[in-house]
Amino acid sequence: xxxxxxxxxxxAETLQISAAQAYALVRSGDLPAIKVGxxxxxxxxxxxxxxxxxxxxxxxxEFVESHPFGSEASVGPHSTVEPGFSAGSSSATGTAESxx
Numbered sequence: 001x002x003x004x005x006x007x008x009x010x011x012a013e014t015l016q017i018s019a020a021q022a023y024a025l026v027r028s029g030d031l032p033a034i035k036v037g038x039x040x041x042x043x044x045x046x047x048x049x050x051x052x053x054x055x056x057x058x059x060x061x062e063f064v065e066s067h068p069f070g071s072e073a074s075v076g077p078h079s080t081v082e083p084g085f086s087a088g089s090s091s092a093t094g095t096a097e098s099x100x
Contacts, residue, residue: 005043014049025052
């Protein structure tokens with residue numbers, strides 16, 4: 001039987017992110033969770049994690065549709081384009097666009 005609740009470590013493993021990033025998702029309210037036990041350990045309901053993943057698919061789809069690959073519109077506030085390089089190109093010292 002699958003567990004109804006997941007630890008933050010479980011969430012981090014599922015999303016392939018760090019435990020600190022999983023904690024930040026919970027603390028920001030992006031991923032609903034509860035605190036349980038005397039030490040106040042965080043637990044995320046499996047259904048809430050699935051809802052979060054579904055929301056991220058929708059947000060990603062909307063982002064991709066509004067920022068076509070290879071267009072100037074794809075360079076946004078989180079992009080890191082090195083001088084002399086266009087968006088989507090890379091150099092030996094790094095990439096032109098961040099992956100966050």
